[in-house]
Amino acid sequence: MQSDILNKELETEIWTCLEQVTDPELDESIIDMGFVERVKVTQDKKLVEVEFRLPTYWCSPNFAFLMAFDIRLSIAALPWVQAVNVQLNDHCFADKVIEGVNGDRDFSDVFAKYCDGDDLNAVREKFLEKAFIRRQETLLLGLRQCGVSETDIVGMKLETLDATSFQGEEEAKQKPRYRSLLLERGLAAQPTDLAFRTWEGDPLTVAGLREYLGRLRSVRINMEFNGALCRGLQSTRYKEVQLSEDGPSLIDFIQNKVPLRPAEASS
Amino acid sequence: MHVTKDGREIFVLDGHTHFWDGSPENQSNVHGKQFIDCFYAYHTNLSPPEQLWEKSRFEKYSEDDVYRDLFIDGPDDMAIIQSTILRDFYKNGFSSIERSTSMASRHPERFIVNGSFDPRDGEKALEYIHYMKEEFDIQGVKMYTAEWNGASKGWKLNDPAAYKCFELCDKLGIKNIHVHKGPTITPLSKDAFDVNDVDYAATDFQNLNWIVEHCGLPRLDDFCWIATQETNVYAGLAVAMPFIFGRPRYFGEIMAELLYWIGEDKLLFGSDYAIWTPKWLVDAFWEFQIPEDISAERGGVQLTDEIKEKILGLNAARLYNVDVEAKKLQLNQTPVKIAAE
Numbered sequence A: 001m002q003s004d005i006l007n008k009e010l011e012t013e014i015w016t017c018l019e020q021v022t023d024p025e026l027d028e029s030i031i032d033m034g035f036v037e038r039v040k041v042t043q044d045k046k047l048v049e050v051e052f053r054l055p056t057y058w059c060s061p062n063f064a065f066l067m068a069f070d071i072r073l074s075i076a077a078l079p080w081v082q083a084v085n086v087q088l089n090d091h092c093f094a095d096k097v098i099e100g101v102n103g104d105r106d107f108s109d110v111f112a113k114y115c116d117g118d119d120l121n122a123v124r125e126k127f128l129e130k131a132f133i134r135r136q137e138t139l140l141l142g143l144r145q146c147g148v149s150e151t152d153i154v155g156m157k158l159e160t161l162d163a164t165s166f167q168g169e170e171e172a173k174q175k176p177r178y179r180s181l182l183l184e185r186g187l188a189a190q191p192t193d194l195a196f197r198t199w200e201g202d203p204l205t206v207a208g209l210r211e212y213l214g215r216l217r218s219v220r221i222n223m224e225f226n227g228a229l230c231r232g233l234q235s236t237r238y239k240e241v242q243l244s245e246d247g248p249s250l251i252d253f254i255q256n257k258v259p260l261r262p263a264e265a266s267s
Numbered sequence B: 001m002h003v004t005k006d007g008r009e010i011f012v013l014d015g016h017t018h019f020w021d022g023s024p025e026n027q028s029n030v031h032g033k034q035f036i037d038c039f040y041a042y043h044t045n046l047s048p049p050e051q052l053w054e055k056s057r058f059e060k061y062s063e064d065d066v067y068r069d070l071f072i073d074g075p076d077d078m079a080i081i082q083s084t085i086l087r088d089f090y091k092n093g094f095s096s097i098e099r100s101t102s103m104a105s106r107h108p109e110r111f112i113v114n115g116s117f118d119p120r121d122g123e124k125a126l127e128y129i130h131y132m133k134e135e136f137d138i139q140g141v142k143m144y145t146a147e148w149n150g151a152s153k154g155w156k157l158n159d160p161a162a163y164k165c166f167e168l169c170d171k172l173g174i175k176n177i178h179v180h181k182g183p184t185i186t187p188l189s190k191d192a193f194d195v196n197d198v199d200y201a202a203t204d205f206q207n208l209n210w211i212v213e214h215c216g217l218p219r220l221d222d223f224c225w226i227a228t229q230e231t232n233v234y235a236g237l238a239v240a241m242p243f244i245f246g247r248p249r250y251f252g253e254i255m256a257e258l259l260y261w262i263g264e265d266k267l268l269f270g271s272d273y274a275i276w277t278p279k280w281l282v283d284a285f286w287e288f289q290i291p292e293d294i295s296a297e298r299g300g301v302q303l304t305d306e307i308k309e310k311i312l313g314l315n316a317a318r319l320y321n322v323d324v325e326a327k328k329l330q331l332n333q334t335p336v337k338i339a340a341e
Helices: A002-018 A061-076 A094-102 A107-112 A121-145 A150-154 A158-163 A169-184 A209-240 A250-254 A262-266 B030-046 B055-059 B063-072 B097-104 B123-136 B160-172 B196-204 B220-229 B248-261 B278-287 B292-297 B305-319 B324-333
Strands: A036-042 A047-053 A083-089 B013-017 B078-081 B111-113 B140-144 B176-180 B209-212 B233-236
Touching: A002 A036, A002 A047, A002 A061, A047 A061, A061 A083, A061 A094, A061 A121, A083 A094, A094 A107, A121 A150, A121 A169, A121 A209, A150 A209, A158 A169, A209 B030, A209 B220, A209 B248, A209 B292, B013 B063, B013 B305, B030 B055, B063 B278, B078 B097, B097 B111, B097 B123, B123 B160, B160 B196, B196 B209, B196 B220, B220 B233, B220 B248, B248 B292, B278 B305, B305 B324
Parallel strands: A047 A083, B013 B078, B078 B111, B140 B176, B176 B209, B209 B233
Antiparallel strands: A036 A047
16 A cells, blocks of 8 residues: 555656656646646656657657657656556557657667668757747747837846746746756856747847747747647547546546536536 | 529539448448548538438438538539548448449439559559540549558659559540648658659649649648749649638638639639538638738739639539530539439
């Protein structure tokens, strides 16, 4: 019994850990998207099993690969974990992804086989740029909406951005995500560095701001298309999943599969 | 036709429709099941609730359904039926030119039935193009670059084998190449929805019209850039259209981008029937205006009645040499009827 409770705690730790893994194309957490179906920790072996499923059978396999490897990496980084097994359900490339992610060979080795000798970094880099753009656009539009002048936006220091609190939910969510990517890429380091630069590292200009925002918008339109479709398709697909006879488990609550009681639903 | 509130009759040429058989009896394997299931998920997620179909009807609908949904209940004057073979997934093909032509034979004046081929078949693909021209006098083809063919899980428009096929299309007067960029599987190092091959093909085949379905989504930014450079690249609006219901502001953003970059003469309406039916799409589209703030960001572009008329039918009519006035007269004389149910 006690080990059951401990396992539940460890599973909760895994769920939390997986919140950091994103779908590279959507720049959304795989937990928020509801992709992760099951987490199981086997106490004696400290083996962690994770099952995930994507919105369709046809979702891009390269992203499925990336997510599977990111799941493995993020879990393996936890000190108590000794082994990880990742399963991808109902996907056209599932067997190859499962074989690749659970095998001994490293990431680039597995990919080389399916990439004409190329590696996947170019795709990863491209989608990291798109993630940066989406996060940045949210903040730029948020600042503009607050009445911050274009001059103040292009000249804004990191410390000023840090001190700015956004009312909008999306801005508040994207601010720390934008900031961490900005620092990670070395686009800013000191509090007095510019808060906004292009992905290539150029400062923004007042004269070019409108055109720049246009570019960011078209990237966001694509990501929203995917996001809207994925959420919709995912919600249909998961309807097939039945609650177990033991009643709802943690995952059912996380994925909003537990129906609200009438009183809650109407409030 | 779509009749406006003030009584104007708008010609509707639905640029992207299908007559498929995705039923379990026709499925060869799990891929066939997953393919139609994915279509059904699109249907259930982007349709207004009152427009939802039963799964079994969606898998295999009748000829009467097509005539009713497009021409009697729906506003279409004409429809382009696209072929998608998927022979690795379906025993008799998903939507074959033979089956669609047979369906269309009650009112051939209403349909343009397009063919399809797979360049990876080499010589056989060339023979098949000849066959489709001779047998069905096709004016266009639908290319699905994500189709599986044995070990290959996708192809590109600028593959040498594809170029041989397009040369033949050009020679035979098959002018309209509809391109559907599905998710190609390998190589994994490539972005699966990449649209850059359109750029090469459109540059190298100036005589052909390249109609990119789903307006390149989810690569709208790359697509707009390409379409701006090439005079022979068009955007099909299938799949973008239904967002008009659930996310109208977002639909406005897509339309603003397309109008700004590509222009009103190169956008083609498509319902993607039977994923969606044209009636609610056209009704909503006719009433739609791009929100002011979105329009302002893109030089004030707006969907005027004149532009909507082009998108709903006149642009496609131009590509397929349809004389709209003569066609209206012809259609008036041959009304569509189906037996009472």
